[in-house]
Amino acid sequence: MQLRDNGLRFSPITIALHWVVAFLLLAIFILQVLIGHASSAALQQELGRVQNLLGLMLFLVSIYRFWARISAYHPLPVGTPNPIEVIISRSVAVSLALAMVLLPIAIWASRAAAGDVVELPGGWWIPSLLPANEALKQVVDGLFDIGATAFLAGLALHIFGAVKNHFLLKNNTLKRMLGKHVEL
Numbered sequence: 183m184q185l186r187d188n189g190l191r192f193s194p195i196t197i198a199l200h201w202v203v204a205f206l207l208l209a210i211f212i213l214q215v216l217i218g219h220a221s222s223a224a225l226q227q228e229l230g231r232v233q234n235l236l237g238l239m240l241f242l243v244s245i246y247r248f249w250a251r252i253s254a255y256h257p258l259p260v261g262t263p264n265p266i267e268v269i270i271s272r273s274v275a276v277s278l279a280l281a282m283v284l285l286p287i288a289i290w291a292s293r294a295a296a297g298d299v300v301e302l303p304g305g306w307w308i309p310s311l312l313p314a315n316e317a318l319k320q321v322v323d324g325l326f327d328i329g330a331t332a333f334l335a336g337l338a339l340h341i342f343g344a345v346k347n348h349f350l351l352k353n354n355t356l357k358r359m360l361g362k363h364v365e366l
């Protein structure tokens with residue numbers, strides 16, 4: 183099996199982890215909505231624990247993913263896109279991968295600075311290595327807001343690019359990310 187991306191194709195690991203991350207992120211957003219509508223504090227807490235676990239999984243997968251992205255060739259684009267678009271789309275993709283490492287750290291740091299423990303299902307928890315400190319929390323929350331806004335804007339651009347390639351340019355960019363073998 184091809185373990186790393188090369189100039190001609192994404193590895194199956196890259197493709198699988200790309201969609202694992204997308205689904206984990208979606209599940210985290212859905213849980214956030216459910217937490218907002220939970221009928222009791224106990225249910226809210228339990229859903230919060232599951233959300234924390236998904237966040238931890240997202241973080242661990244994303245460490246590998248970011249390293250794999252910056253340490254291997256990005257396959258050549260499908261078709262003949264404008265070089266500026268290629269540079270922008272690749273920079274956005276790398277930033278999205280990095281954001282999935284940094285944003286979970288910011289959430290963990292914010293909870294620690296608030297004096298809260300990040301609880302997981304089954305009585306587990308993630309140790310808070312930072313002291314409770316209101317000023318620190320404000321700084322971390324400010325950085326998180328900036329990072330999360332930039333991330334959402336980048337993700338919107340990324341999805342727009344995928345949709346444009348698929349429906350407007352009618353090329354195999356999205357199908358390649360879904361595992362289709364594409365000859366370049």
Ligand code: HEM
Pocket residue numbers: 196197200203204207247251259260275276278279282337340341344345355356357358359
């Ligand atoms: C509906 C959601 C998404 C769609 C339709 C989508 C689509 C795509 C497509 C078509 C590519 C291949 C681009 C190319 O050929 O160069 C790609 C690559 C990439 N996407 Fe997405 N994407 C989605 C969500 C995400 C999310 C949530 C992230 C990260 C948080 C992400 C990060 C990346 C990265 C880093 C790459 C480069 C390949 C890699 O290292 O995985 N994408 N995406």
